[in-house]
Amino acid sequence: MHPAPNTANHPVIRVSDLSYKASSDQLLIDAVNFELHAGENLVIIGPNGSGKSTLLKLLTGTLTPSQGEVVYNNTPLQRLSLKQRAAKIAVINQHEKPDPRLLVRDYVRLGCIPHEAQITKEEITHRVEQAMSLLGIPHLSGKTMQQLSGGEKQKAYVARSLCQKPDVLILDEPTNHLDPKAKGEVLSIVASLGITTITVLHELALAAQLCDKLLLLESARVRAFGTPDQALTTELVHQVFGVGLHRFEHPQGNRSLFCTDIPMRKNRQIMEFI
Template identity: 45%
Template sequence: MTTPLLDAKDLTATANGQHLVQAVSFSVAAGDRLAIIGPNGAGKTTLLRMLAGLLQPSSGEVRLSGRRLDRIAAAERALHIAVVGQTDQPDPRLAVIDYVELGRVPHAGLGRRGEEHDIVVDALRRTGLLPLLGRTIGSLSGGERQRAQLARAIAQQPKILFLDEPTNHLDPRARSELLELVAGFDMTVIAVLHDLALVAPFATRVAVMNKTRLQALAGPREALTQQLIRDIFGVDVLRLRHPTEDRELTVFEVPNRASSPP
Protein backbone atom coordinates (compact mmCIF):
# COMPACT_ATOMS: atom_id res chain seq x y z
CA MET A 1 0.00 0.00 0.00
CA THR A 2 1.39 3.42 -0.99
CA THR A 3 2.19 5.76 1.89
CA PRO A 4 0.23 9.03 1.60
CA LEU A 5 2.28 12.16 1.07
CA LEU A 6 0.43 13.78 3.98
CA ASP A 7 -1.66 11.93 6.54
CA ALA A 8 -3.72 13.67 9.23
CA LYS A 9 -5.19 11.64 12.07
CA ASP A 10 -7.69 12.93 14.64
CA LEU A 11 -6.45 16.52 14.44
CA THR A 12 -7.92 18.70 17.18
CA ALA A 13 -7.09 22.28 18.12
CA THR A 14 -8.43 24.16 21.14
CA ALA A 15 -7.94 27.70 22.43
CA ASN A 16 -9.34 29.18 25.65
CA GLY A 17 -11.38 26.06 26.17
CA GLN A 18 -13.03 26.31 22.74
CA HIS A 19 -12.65 23.82 19.90
CA LEU A 20 -11.23 25.36 16.71
CA VAL A 21 -10.93 22.01 14.89
CA GLN A 22 -12.26 18.66 16.11
CA ALA A 23 -11.05 15.15 15.23
CA VAL A 24 -10.23 15.71 11.55
CA SER A 25 -8.66 12.77 9.67
CA PHE A 26 -7.78 12.39 5.99
CA SER A 27 -4.82 11.77 3.69
CA VAL A 28 -3.41 13.60 0.70
CA ALA A 29 -1.70 11.80 -2.18
CA ALA A 30 1.11 13.22 -4.30
CA GLY A 31 -0.39 15.36 -7.06
CA ASP A 32 -3.65 16.10 -5.26
CA ARG A 33 -5.09 19.60 -5.30
CA LEU A 34 -7.17 19.72 -2.13
CA ALA A 35 -9.51 22.66 -1.56
CA ILE A 36 -10.59 23.27 2.04
CA ILE A 37 -13.91 25.13 2.14
CA GLY A 38 -16.43 26.10 4.79
CA PRO A 39 -18.18 29.10 6.31
CA ASN A 40 -16.40 31.62 8.54
CA GLY A 41 -15.31 30.06 11.81
CA ALA A 42 -15.42 26.50 10.47
CA GLY A 43 -11.72 25.92 11.25
CA LYS A 44 -10.25 26.09 7.73
CA THR A 45 -7.15 28.18 8.43
CA THR A 46 -6.49 26.44 11.75
CA LEU A 47 -6.59 23.09 9.94
CA LEU A 48 -4.24 24.36 7.22
CA ARG A 49 -1.77 25.64 9.82
CA MET A 50 -1.70 22.27 11.57
CA LEU A 51 -1.21 20.42 8.29
CA ALA A 52 1.69 22.73 7.40
CA GLY A 53 3.36 22.37 10.80
CA LEU A 54 2.78 26.01 11.74
CA LEU A 55 0.48 25.11 14.64
CA GLN A 56 0.87 22.20 17.02
CA PRO A 57 -2.41 20.30 17.38
CA SER A 58 -3.89 19.87 20.84
CA SER A 59 -4.23 16.20 19.95
CA GLY A 60 -3.75 14.03 16.90
CA GLU A 61 -0.86 13.98 14.48
CA VAL A 62 0.28 14.83 10.95
CA ARG A 63 2.68 12.60 9.02
CA LEU A 64 4.70 13.69 6.00
CA SER A 65 5.72 10.71 3.85
CA GLY A 66 5.18 8.50 6.91
CA ARG A 67 7.20 10.67 9.33
CA ARG A 68 5.70 12.58 12.23
CA LEU A 69 5.71 16.21 11.14
CA ASP A 70 6.37 17.50 14.65
CA ARG A 71 9.54 15.40 14.79
CA ILE A 72 10.99 16.92 11.62
CA ALA A 73 13.15 19.97 12.31
CA ALA A 74 11.85 23.27 10.93
CA ALA A 75 14.83 23.62 8.61
CA GLU A 76 14.14 20.22 7.08
CA ARG A 77 10.38 20.87 6.86
CA ALA A 78 11.16 23.96 4.79
CA LEU A 79 12.70 21.68 2.16
CA HIS A 80 9.34 19.95 1.73
CA ILE A 81 6.65 22.53 2.59
CA ALA A 82 5.99 26.05 1.29
CA VAL A 83 3.23 28.29 2.63
CA VAL A 84 1.62 31.36 1.09
CA GLY A 85 -0.48 32.95 3.83
CA GLN A 86 -3.19 35.60 3.96
CA THR A 87 -1.07 38.12 5.84
CA ASP A 88 2.28 37.81 4.05
CA GLN A 89 3.73 41.32 3.79
CA PRO A 90 6.98 41.33 1.79
CA ASP A 91 9.28 44.34 2.20
CA PRO A 92 8.00 46.69 -0.55
CA ARG A 93 11.58 47.86 -1.23
CA LEU A 94 12.76 44.40 -2.31
CA ALA A 95 13.30 43.76 -6.00
CA VAL A 96 11.10 40.94 -7.28
CA ILE A 97 14.08 38.71 -8.08
CA ASP A 98 15.56 39.27 -4.60
CA TYR A 99 12.24 38.39 -2.99
CA VAL A 100 11.87 35.20 -5.02
CA GLU A 101 15.44 34.22 -4.14
CA LEU A 102 14.32 34.03 -0.50
CA GLY A 103 12.63 30.77 -1.48
CA ARG A 104 16.09 29.24 -1.85
CA VAL A 105 17.13 29.97 1.75
CA PRO A 106 16.23 26.44 2.98
CA HIS A 107 18.54 25.05 0.29
CA ALA A 108 21.53 27.27 1.16
CA GLY A 109 24.78 25.42 0.59
CA LEU A 110 23.06 22.45 -1.06
CA GLY A 111 23.56 23.48 -4.69
CA ARG A 112 25.81 25.43 -7.05
CA ARG A 113 25.26 29.17 -7.55
CA GLY A 114 24.40 28.82 -11.23
CA GLU A 115 21.80 26.17 -10.50
CA GLU A 116 20.26 28.32 -7.77
CA HIS A 117 19.93 31.26 -10.16
CA ASP A 118 18.34 29.05 -12.82
CA ILE A 119 15.73 27.82 -10.32
CA VAL A 120 14.78 31.40 -9.41
CA VAL A 121 14.57 32.47 -13.05
CA ASP A 122 12.40 29.44 -13.84
CA ALA A 123 10.02 30.34 -10.98
CA LEU A 124 9.74 33.87 -12.36
CA ARG A 125 9.10 32.53 -15.84
CA ARG A 126 6.42 30.08 -14.70
CA THR A 127 4.54 32.85 -12.89
CA GLY A 128 4.87 35.35 -15.73
CA LEU A 129 7.08 37.70 -13.72
CA LEU A 130 10.31 37.45 -15.70
CA PRO A 131 9.77 40.89 -17.33
CA LEU A 132 9.26 42.39 -13.84
CA LEU A 133 12.26 40.88 -12.07
CA GLY A 134 13.87 44.30 -11.47
CA ARG A 135 10.70 45.98 -10.18
CA THR A 136 10.15 46.49 -6.45
CA ILE A 137 7.47 44.51 -4.65
CA GLY A 138 5.79 47.77 -3.65
CA SER A 139 5.30 48.78 -7.28
CA LEU A 140 3.35 45.62 -8.19
CA SER A 141 -0.40 45.26 -8.47
CA GLY A 142 -2.23 42.97 -6.06
CA GLY A 143 -2.30 40.15 -8.59
CA GLU A 144 1.38 40.59 -9.39
CA ARG A 145 2.28 40.46 -5.68
CA GLN A 146 0.36 37.22 -5.32
CA ARG A 147 2.31 35.83 -8.27
CA ALA A 148 5.56 36.95 -6.63
CA GLN A 149 4.60 35.05 -3.47
CA LEU A 150 3.86 31.99 -5.57
CA ALA A 151 7.18 32.37 -7.40
CA ARG A 152 9.02 32.46 -4.08
CA ALA A 153 7.17 29.31 -2.98
CA ILE A 154 7.91 27.53 -6.27
CA ALA A 155 11.58 28.46 -5.98
CA GLN A 156 11.52 26.65 -2.65
CA GLN A 157 10.77 23.44 -4.63
CA PRO A 158 8.44 21.98 -2.00
CA LYS A 159 6.62 18.67 -2.07
CA ILE A 160 3.47 20.45 -0.86
CA LEU A 161 2.33 24.02 -1.48
CA PHE A 162 -0.09 25.44 1.11
CA LEU A 163 -2.25 28.42 0.16
CA ASP A 164 -4.46 30.28 2.65
CA GLU A 165 -7.19 32.10 0.71
CA PRO A 166 -4.76 33.12 -2.05
CA THR A 167 -7.40 34.97 -4.09
CA ASN A 168 -8.38 37.48 -1.39
CA HIS A 169 -8.38 41.08 -2.64
CA LEU A 170 -8.15 40.02 -6.29
CA ASP A 171 -10.71 40.83 -8.97
CA PRO A 172 -12.71 37.91 -10.45
CA ARG A 173 -10.48 37.47 -13.50
CA ALA A 174 -7.27 37.59 -11.45
CA ARG A 175 -8.71 34.97 -9.07
CA SER A 176 -9.38 32.50 -11.85
CA GLU A 177 -6.03 33.16 -13.53
CA LEU A 178 -4.12 32.67 -10.28
CA LEU A 179 -5.69 29.28 -9.53
CA GLU A 180 -5.35 28.19 -13.15
CA LEU A 181 -1.66 29.01 -12.84
CA VAL A 182 -1.33 26.99 -9.63
CA ALA A 183 -3.19 24.02 -11.13
CA GLY A 184 -0.60 23.93 -13.90
CA PHE A 185 2.36 23.59 -11.50
CA ASP A 186 2.15 19.76 -11.36
CA MET A 187 2.55 20.01 -7.59
CA THR A 188 0.61 18.83 -4.55
CA VAL A 189 -1.45 21.78 -3.33
CA ILE A 190 -3.64 22.30 -0.27
CA ALA A 191 -5.61 25.54 -0.44
CA VAL A 192 -8.21 27.24 1.71
CA LEU A 193 -10.74 28.83 -0.66
CA HIS A 194 -13.78 30.92 0.20
CA ASP A 195 -15.09 31.54 -3.32
CA LEU A 196 -17.11 28.40 -4.11
CA ALA A 197 -17.14 29.16 -7.84
CA LEU A 198 -13.36 28.63 -7.96
CA VAL A 199 -13.38 25.21 -6.33
CA ALA A 200 -14.52 22.84 -9.09
CA PRO A 201 -12.18 24.17 -11.84
CA PHE A 202 -9.19 23.96 -9.48
CA ALA A 203 -9.54 21.06 -7.05
CA THR A 204 -9.21 17.32 -7.51
CA ARG A 205 -10.64 16.81 -4.00
CA VAL A 206 -12.62 18.99 -1.61
CA ALA A 207 -12.66 18.96 2.21
CA VAL A 208 -15.82 20.62 3.53
CA MET A 209 -15.48 22.00 7.07
CA ASN A 210 -18.46 23.00 9.19
CA LYS A 211 -18.58 23.91 12.87
CA THR A 212 -14.95 22.82 13.36
CA ARG A 213 -15.53 19.33 11.94
CA LEU A 214 -14.87 17.68 8.58
CA GLN A 215 -18.31 17.35 7.01
CA ALA A 216 -17.32 15.79 3.67
CA LEU A 217 -14.26 14.78 1.66
CA ALA A 218 -14.77 13.92 -2.01
CA GLY A 219 -14.26 15.03 -5.58
CA PRO A 220 -15.70 18.46 -6.45
CA ARG A 221 -18.96 17.18 -7.93
CA GLU A 222 -19.61 14.81 -5.02
CA ALA A 223 -18.67 17.41 -2.39
CA LEU A 224 -20.55 20.36 -3.89
CA THR A 225 -23.98 18.75 -3.70
CA GLN A 226 -27.16 20.77 -3.61
CA GLN A 227 -28.16 19.56 -0.15
CA LEU A 228 -24.76 19.89 1.51
CA ILE A 229 -24.00 23.35 0.12
CA ARG A 230 -27.46 24.64 0.99
CA ASP A 231 -27.25 23.23 4.52
CA ILE A 232 -23.80 24.68 5.19
CA PHE A 233 -23.64 27.87 3.12
CA GLY A 234 -27.31 28.69 2.58
CA VAL A 235 -26.96 28.86 -1.21
CA ASP A 236 -28.20 26.73 -4.09
CA VAL A 237 -26.00 24.90 -6.58
CA LEU A 238 -27.07 25.19 -10.23
CA ARG A 239 -25.34 23.18 -12.96
CA LEU A 240 -25.91 24.60 -16.44
CA ARG A 241 -24.50 24.00 -19.89
CA HIS A 242 -22.24 26.80 -21.08
CA PRO A 243 -24.08 28.71 -23.84
CA THR A 244 -21.11 28.77 -26.27
CA GLU A 245 -18.63 26.14 -25.01
CA ASP A 246 -18.89 22.39 -24.51
CA ARG A 247 -18.64 22.43 -20.72
CA GLU A 248 -20.74 22.71 -17.59
CA LEU A 249 -21.08 25.81 -15.46
CA THR A 250 -21.58 25.57 -11.71
CA VAL A 251 -23.44 28.58 -10.34
CA PHE A 252 -24.01 29.35 -6.67
CA GLU A 253 -27.19 31.33 -6.10
CA VAL A 254 -28.73 32.73 -2.93
CA PRO A 255 -32.28 31.28 -2.72
CA ASN A 256 -35.10 33.73 -3.33
CA ARG A 257 -37.03 33.67 -0.07
CA ALA A 258 -39.42 36.50 -0.99
CA SER A 259 -42.18 34.08 -1.94
CA SER A 260 -41.48 31.63 0.90
CA PRO A 261 -44.03 31.43 3.70
CA PRO A 262 -43.00 33.13 6.99
Protein backbone atom coordinates in the same frame (compact mmCIF):
# COMPACT_ATOMS: atom_id res chain seq x y z
CA MET B 1 -8.25 18.24 -15.26
CA HIS B 2 -4.89 17.04 -13.92
CA PRO B 3 -2.68 14.00 -14.53
CA ALA B 4 -3.97 11.05 -12.54
CA PRO B 5 -2.03 10.80 -9.26
CA ASN B 6 -0.16 7.60 -8.57
CA THR B 7 -2.30 6.32 -5.73
CA ALA B 8 -0.27 3.10 -5.53
CA ASN B 9 2.38 5.04 -3.57
CA HIS B 10 2.03 6.19 0.02
CA PRO B 11 0.22 9.49 0.53
CA VAL B 12 2.26 12.69 0.47
CA ILE B 13 0.23 13.94 3.42
CA ARG B 14 -1.87 12.00 5.91
CA VAL B 15 -3.96 13.68 8.60
CA SER B 16 -5.14 11.35 11.36
CA ASP B 17 -7.69 12.18 14.08
CA LEU B 18 -6.44 15.78 14.17
CA SER B 19 -7.91 17.95 16.94
CA TYR B 20 -7.03 21.28 18.51
CA LYS B 21 -8.41 22.89 21.66
CA ALA B 22 -8.17 26.57 22.48
CA SER B 23 -7.12 27.74 25.94
CA SER B 24 -10.83 28.01 26.76
CA ASP B 25 -11.12 24.26 26.08
CA GLN B 26 -13.21 24.95 22.97
CA LEU B 27 -12.53 22.54 20.10
CA LEU B 28 -11.40 24.56 17.08
CA ILE B 29 -10.60 21.44 15.04
CA ASP B 30 -12.33 18.18 15.88
CA ALA B 31 -11.15 14.76 14.66
CA VAL B 32 -10.15 15.68 11.09
CA ASN B 33 -8.98 12.83 8.84
CA PHE B 34 -7.85 12.89 5.20
CA GLU B 35 -4.94 11.99 2.96
CA LEU B 36 -3.58 13.30 -0.32
CA HIS B 37 -1.33 11.71 -2.92
CA ALA B 38 1.27 13.28 -5.19
CA GLY B 39 -0.18 15.89 -7.53
CA GLU B 40 -3.62 16.09 -5.93
CA ASN B 41 -5.16 19.53 -5.43
CA LEU B 42 -7.27 19.93 -2.29
CA VAL B 43 -9.51 22.93 -1.67
CA ILE B 44 -10.78 23.63 1.85
CA ILE B 45 -14.05 25.54 2.12
CA GLY B 46 -16.37 26.40 4.98
CA PRO B 47 -18.21 29.29 6.62
CA ASN B 48 -16.31 31.91 8.61
CA GLY B 49 -15.30 30.47 11.96
CA SER B 50 -15.48 26.86 10.78
CA GLY B 51 -11.79 26.20 11.52
CA LYS B 52 -10.09 26.69 8.15
CA SER B 53 -7.28 28.94 9.41
CA THR B 54 -6.68 26.74 12.45
CA LEU B 55 -6.45 23.66 10.23
CA LEU B 56 -3.85 25.36 8.01
CA LYS B 57 -1.78 26.30 11.07
CA LEU B 58 -1.85 22.66 12.17
CA LEU B 59 -0.83 21.49 8.69
CA THR B 60 2.16 23.84 8.67
CA GLY B 61 3.24 23.19 12.26
CA THR B 62 2.45 26.71 13.47
CA LEU B 63 0.14 25.09 16.03
CA THR B 64 0.69 21.80 17.84
CA PRO B 65 -2.33 19.47 17.80
CA SER B 66 -4.08 18.54 21.02
CA GLN B 67 -4.64 15.10 19.51
CA GLY B 68 -3.74 13.24 16.33
CA GLU B 69 -0.96 13.96 13.86
CA VAL B 70 0.03 15.28 10.45
CA VAL B 71 2.41 13.05 8.47
CA TYR B 72 4.40 14.15 5.42
CA ASN B 73 5.86 11.32 3.33
CA ASN B 74 5.71 8.90 6.28
CA THR B 75 7.40 11.37 8.68
CA PRO B 76 5.33 13.02 11.43
CA LEU B 77 5.41 16.81 11.09
CA GLN B 78 6.47 17.26 14.72
CA ARG B 79 9.68 15.30 14.02
CA LEU B 80 10.73 17.63 11.21
CA SER B 81 13.04 20.55 12.02
CA LEU B 82 12.08 24.01 10.81
CA LYS B 83 14.62 23.69 7.99
CA GLN B 84 13.23 20.29 6.96
CA ARG B 85 9.70 21.69 6.99
CA ALA B 86 10.76 24.60 4.79
CA ALA B 87 12.24 22.14 2.29
CA LYS B 88 9.03 20.09 2.14
CA ILE B 89 6.23 22.61 2.68
CA ALA B 90 5.79 26.01 1.04
CA VAL B 91 3.19 28.38 2.45
CA ILE B 92 1.55 31.45 0.94
CA ASN B 93 -0.33 33.23 3.71
CA GLN B 94 -3.40 35.36 3.18
CA HIS B 95 -1.59 38.49 4.35
CA GLU B 96 1.95 38.21 3.02
CA LYS B 97 4.00 41.27 3.99
CA PRO B 98 7.33 41.20 2.15
CA ASP B 99 9.64 44.18 2.48
CA PRO B 100 8.16 46.58 -0.11
CA ARG B 101 11.68 47.73 -1.08
CA LEU B 102 12.78 44.24 -2.17
CA LEU B 103 13.32 43.70 -5.87
CA VAL B 104 11.09 40.94 -7.18
CA ARG B 105 14.07 38.73 -8.14
CA ASP B 106 15.50 39.09 -4.62
CA TYR B 107 12.14 38.24 -3.07
CA VAL B 108 11.80 35.11 -5.24
CA ARG B 109 15.36 34.14 -4.28
CA LEU B 110 14.26 33.85 -0.63
CA GLY B 111 12.63 30.55 -1.55
CA CYS B 112 16.11 29.05 -2.09
CA ILE B 113 17.19 29.61 1.52
CA PRO B 114 16.33 26.05 2.72
CA HIS B 115 18.63 24.63 0.01
CA GLU B 116 21.49 27.18 -0.01
CA ALA B 117 23.98 24.77 1.57
CA GLN B 118 23.36 22.14 -1.11
CA ILE B 119 23.34 24.22 -4.31
CA THR B 120 25.72 26.70 -5.96
CA LYS B 121 25.08 30.39 -6.57
CA GLU B 122 24.71 29.62 -10.26
CA GLU B 123 22.06 27.00 -9.50
CA ILE B 124 20.22 29.48 -7.29
CA THR B 125 20.23 32.09 -10.06
CA HIS B 126 18.98 29.50 -12.55
CA ARG B 127 16.24 28.35 -10.18
CA VAL B 128 15.03 31.93 -9.65
CA GLU B 129 15.03 32.67 -13.39
CA GLN B 130 13.22 29.41 -14.14
CA ALA B 131 10.54 30.03 -11.48
CA MET B 132 9.91 33.56 -12.73
CA SER B 133 9.74 32.33 -16.31
CA LEU B 134 7.18 29.65 -15.40
CA LEU B 135 5.04 32.32 -13.74
CA GLY B 136 5.41 34.70 -16.67
CA ILE B 137 7.03 37.47 -14.62
CA PRO B 138 10.65 37.86 -15.88
CA HIS B 139 9.75 41.42 -16.92
CA LEU B 140 9.04 42.25 -13.27
CA SER B 141 12.50 41.18 -12.08
CA GLY B 142 13.83 44.69 -11.48
CA LYS B 143 10.67 46.14 -9.96
CA THR B 144 10.14 46.46 -6.23
CA MET B 145 7.42 44.46 -4.50
CA GLN B 146 5.46 47.63 -3.74
CA GLN B 147 5.20 48.37 -7.47
CA LEU B 148 3.30 45.16 -8.23
CA SER B 149 -0.44 44.72 -8.66
CA GLY B 150 -2.31 42.19 -6.53
CA GLY B 151 -2.17 39.53 -9.24
CA GLU B 152 1.53 40.16 -9.89
CA LYS B 153 2.30 39.81 -6.18
CA GLN B 154 0.51 36.47 -6.02
CA LYS B 155 2.61 35.25 -8.97
CA ALA B 156 5.76 36.40 -7.17
CA TYR B 157 4.64 34.51 -4.05
CA VAL B 158 4.15 31.33 -6.08
CA ALA B 159 7.53 31.79 -7.80
CA ARG B 160 9.21 32.10 -4.39
CA SER B 161 7.43 28.94 -3.27
CA LEU B 162 8.56 27.03 -6.36
CA CYS B 163 12.17 27.87 -5.51
CA GLN B 164 11.69 25.87 -2.32
CA LYS B 165 11.05 22.75 -4.43
CA PRO B 166 8.33 21.69 -1.97
CA ASP B 167 6.33 18.47 -1.86
CA VAL B 168 3.27 20.44 -0.73
CA LEU B 169 2.16 24.02 -1.40
CA ILE B 170 -0.36 25.53 1.03
CA LEU B 171 -2.25 28.70 0.06
CA ASP B 172 -4.60 30.71 2.27
CA GLU B 173 -7.18 32.55 0.14
CA PRO B 174 -4.80 33.41 -2.73
CA THR B 175 -7.58 35.07 -4.76
CA ASN B 176 -8.56 37.57 -2.07
CA HIS B 177 -8.91 41.11 -3.51
CA LEU B 178 -8.05 39.98 -7.07
CA ASP B 179 -10.12 40.86 -10.12
CA PRO B 180 -11.78 37.96 -12.03
CA LYS B 181 -9.03 37.65 -14.65
CA ALA B 182 -6.25 37.64 -12.06
CA LYS B 183 -8.13 35.01 -10.04
CA GLY B 184 -8.28 32.75 -13.08
CA GLU B 185 -4.58 33.24 -13.82
CA VAL B 186 -3.45 32.48 -10.27
CA LEU B 187 -5.65 29.40 -9.86
CA SER B 188 -4.68 28.09 -13.30
CA ILE B 189 -1.04 28.30 -12.24
CA VAL B 190 -1.77 26.45 -8.98
CA ALA B 191 -3.65 23.71 -10.85
CA SER B 192 -0.77 23.30 -13.31
CA LEU B 193 2.10 22.95 -10.83
CA GLY B 194 1.97 19.16 -10.66
CA ILE B 195 2.64 19.07 -6.92
CA THR B 196 0.25 18.49 -4.05
CA THR B 197 -1.56 21.71 -3.15
CA ILE B 198 -3.91 22.69 -0.33
CA THR B 199 -5.86 25.90 -0.91
CA VAL B 200 -8.42 27.70 1.24
CA LEU B 201 -11.08 29.43 -0.87
CA HIS B 202 -14.38 31.16 -0.14
CA GLU B 203 -15.79 31.05 -3.66
CA LEU B 204 -17.53 27.74 -4.27
CA ALA B 205 -17.55 28.08 -8.06
CA LEU B 206 -13.78 28.57 -8.16
CA ALA B 207 -13.21 25.75 -5.69
CA ALA B 208 -15.07 23.28 -7.90
CA GLN B 209 -12.93 24.16 -10.92
CA LEU B 210 -9.57 24.02 -9.15
CA CYS B 211 -9.63 20.88 -7.07
CA ASP B 212 -9.42 17.11 -7.34
CA LYS B 213 -10.54 16.81 -3.73
CA LEU B 214 -12.69 19.14 -1.66
CA LEU B 215 -12.92 19.30 2.13
CA LEU B 216 -15.91 21.07 3.64
CA LEU B 217 -15.52 22.23 7.25
CA GLU B 218 -18.41 23.16 9.49
CA SER B 219 -18.11 23.92 13.20
CA ALA B 220 -14.57 22.46 13.41
CA ARG B 221 -15.55 19.11 11.85
CA VAL B 222 -15.32 17.66 8.35
CA ARG B 223 -18.80 17.75 6.87
CA ALA B 224 -17.73 16.34 3.49
CA PHE B 225 -14.57 15.13 1.78
CA GLY B 226 -14.33 13.88 -1.79
CA THR B 227 -14.49 15.05 -5.38
CA PRO B 228 -16.33 18.32 -6.10
CA ASP B 229 -19.29 16.30 -7.39
CA GLN B 230 -19.41 14.33 -4.14
CA ALA B 231 -18.85 17.21 -1.71
CA LEU B 232 -20.65 20.11 -3.42
CA THR B 233 -24.20 18.84 -3.45
CA THR B 234 -27.06 21.32 -3.64
CA GLU B 235 -28.55 20.08 -0.37
CA LEU B 236 -25.28 20.21 1.57
CA VAL B 237 -24.31 23.67 0.32
CA HIS B 238 -27.73 25.00 1.34
CA GLN B 239 -27.45 23.42 4.80
CA VAL B 240 -23.95 24.75 5.48
CA PHE B 241 -23.88 28.10 3.67
CA GLY B 242 -27.57 28.97 3.38
CA VAL B 243 -27.31 29.61 -0.37
CA GLY B 244 -28.39 27.75 -3.47
CA LEU B 245 -25.98 25.99 -5.82
CA HIS B 246 -26.69 25.41 -9.49
CA ARG B 247 -24.67 23.42 -11.97
CA PHE B 248 -24.57 24.02 -15.71
CA GLU B 249 -22.78 22.33 -18.56
CA HIS B 250 -20.17 24.53 -20.22
CA PRO B 251 -21.25 25.54 -23.76
CA GLN B 252 -18.26 23.61 -25.11
CA GLY B 253 -19.38 20.57 -23.12
CA ASN B 254 -16.00 19.86 -21.55
CA ARG B 255 -16.77 20.74 -17.92
CA SER B 256 -19.43 21.80 -15.45
CA LEU B 257 -19.93 25.35 -14.23
CA PHE B 258 -21.15 26.10 -10.71
CA CYS B 259 -23.17 29.14 -9.72
CA THR B 260 -24.20 30.17 -6.21
CA ASP B 261 -27.67 31.64 -5.78
CA ILE B 262 -27.31 34.18 -2.99
CA PRO B 263 -30.66 35.41 -1.59
CA MET B 264 -30.85 39.20 -1.58
CA ARG B 265 -33.90 41.15 -0.52
CA LYS B 266 -34.42 44.75 0.51
CA ASN B 267 -35.03 45.37 4.20
CA ARG B 268 -37.89 47.83 4.58
CA GLN B 269 -36.94 48.73 8.17
CA ILE B 270 -33.47 49.80 7.06
CA MET B 271 -34.93 51.74 4.14
CA GLU B 272 -37.32 53.56 6.46
CA PHE B 273 -34.53 54.28 8.96
CA ILE B 274 -32.35 55.87 6.28
